[in-house]
Amino acid sequence: MPSLTKRASILPLALGLGWAVVWATLLGPSRALGAENFIFYFPSRHEALPLRQIDQSGYLPLEKTLRLFGRPVNKRERQGRVSWRFNRRQLEVRAGQKRVRVGRKRVDLPFPVRHLDGEWWVPISFLTEVLGEIIPDAMEYHAGTRRIFIGEVEPNSFELRFDSLPGGARLTLQFLQQTSISAAEEEGNWILYLGGHPLQPPQPRFEFSNPIIKSLAFDDQDGRPKLILTPGPDQMTLRPLLAEGGMVLILDVARSDPARTAEGRTPRAPESIAPAPAASGGPVVGADSLPAVVLDPGHGGIDSGARGQNGLSEKDWTWRFTYQVRLALIATGKFRVVMTRNGDQLRSLDQRAITANTNRGAVFVSFHLGHTGAGQRTVAPYIYQPPFGTTTARSAGALSFVPWEEVQNSHLPESLRLAQYLRDELAAIEDIAIREPVSAPVRLLRSVDSPAAFIEVGDLSSLEDSGDLEDPEFILQLAQAVVRAIERFSY
Ligand SMILES: [Zn+2]
Known part of the structure; x- marks a missing residue:
């Protein structure tokens, strides 16, 4: 298993790419007769019936289907027709009609x-x-699929992202609902069981023109929702990581470490796909024990923040950038990441502070983009500066009430250390002017009850002119530096 530092360093290569639309092949309708099942998901059970392909359609056995939903009675069968009394209605069908x-x-x-x-x-x-x-009951059926959701069943689903990594590849699945996974290996494929909750995949199968990962298919033919990951022809190792409380599944596939193979281990042995032990980056499932990082994408909703000449708004850029930082932090396996807003949302400064303070022991970083007037790439880290005359430390041992507007004061030494690490790591980016951390009366930070820093990236106008704001390489470097600083600060 690669060391954590190695993982952290390969990760940001994934950053520049968006949630890609992956080329996929839909399973065709012409499959062997009787080889498939159709799954009925009820709120507390599932049932499978044989599915027959006849001409252009899948067919279900009528009487067995009715019995899943009630009791068909008074069956009458004669001259190519059949009828039942079912749920107080008369139902009649005719062969060939x-x-x-x-x-x-x-x-x-x-x-x-x-x-x-x-x-x-x-x-x-x-x-x-x-x-x-x-x-x-209500029904949810997606045409062409082999499952139906009945009643209060809300199927989970996911978005898929594929990234190439040096010597490997990564699939990131962002689920709609929490899930849990367990993994097994079968005939050279990895089977990832998805916690038993019904799932409607965006597509039944994703194919990749990639030597590391051939395909990712969804299967629930036995009523157990699972993903089947088929690696390329070489010996591969899978490292699954379930993060964000079960909302994000990261599947890192890499060519097996030759040293390990030489030790006589089978690269695809079940232990290679077992959840990462706590010693190497925290448990795969239930990552709630990991230290939290609260990321604050500045502005949102009707508060657009600074605006560029070409219509770019600070709130959109901070959201996109913060999202990249989030993915990079999650993939280290060392942190739980909390965002202060979900998409384009207006959140007050106090609401943001409350989000930070409900995650005890968190590190808080707020991201902004500004017209600094510097005329070049700049980053300025800030920490909170209390008004003159207030105390900067809580009196030891006293169970005193700390006023909301003085909460940050006792964290200032740690906040400064965080800001210095951000400064050091960001300074390594080429052609960037970086300021020493500045203490300023940043109102956002004053009520955050943890080490907290604020970063302003600039200069908006010159970054817009140079195309840097849309440049995946630049964004990657920035996000990488932030992740390194947070790692240094926390470990
Ligand atoms: Zn701002």
Whole structure:
């Protein structure tokens, strides 16, 4: 397993790329008969029925389907037709006919009902078009998929991002809902079981034209939602990391360390995919014990902050930049990251401080972009400067009430150390002018109950002219430096 410092140093290469749309191949409809299942997800159970592909549609066994939802009674079967009394409605279908009778209503299915091997089969759309009329529950069905969500079931999903790393590749999955994972190895693939909660993947399968990772497929044919990660032909090692309380899954795949192979270990042995032990960067699941870093993307909502000549607003840039810092911090496996806003949201300074203070022991960094007038790339770190005459330290041992506006005072020495590390790491970027940390009456910082710094990147006009604000390389360097400073400060 690579050391943490190594992980930290390879990570920022991922930064410049956005959540890429990955080329994918949808599983075609022509599959072997009877080889598939269709999964029904109910609020507290799931059921699988065989799915048959006939012509252009998947077909479900009608009577078995009805039995999942209730009790069909009074079955009458004669002359190529069958009927039941079901949920106080009369249901009748005919072999070879698209028309279905539901009580007094007639519903036309896109494909005809079939009577095969003594069983009645209906196209999948029967579920939403006919059954949906008879049962009281809501249904969520995505055309072309092999699963349906019934009632209060809210399927999880994810966004996928692919990044190339030196000697490896990384998949980052951002889930909609918390998940947990367990991993296993089967026939050269890694199977990642996703905590049993129903999931609707954005696509059934992602294919990568990459020597490290061939594909990532979703499968729940047995009712257990899982991802199947297929590596390239070489010997590979997988390091999965579940971060952000189960919201982000990072899958690092690398060519196996030759030294380790020489020791006689099988590179794909189950232990190589076990959750990272706490000693090497914290547990994979339940990372709540990790130290928190609170990142504050300046401004948001109707507060746009500074504006560039080409319409760029500070709030958008700070959001994008802070998001990159967040991903980079998560991938170190050493931190839990909290953002003070979710997207383009207006949050007051006090709300931001409260977010910081509900995460005890956190490091707080606020990011801004400004018209500094310097006419070149600059970064200025700030810490809070209390008004003249206030105490800068709490009296030892006294259980005194600390006024909200003096909360930061007792942290100032540590805040200065944080700002100095930020200064040192940012100073390593080429062609950048960096200021020594400045104490200023930054109102945002005064109520933050942890080491806190504020960074202003500038000069907005010249960065806009040079294209630096959109330059992935520059943003990467900045984010890298911030992550290094926070690591140095925390460890
Ligand atoms: Zn600002």
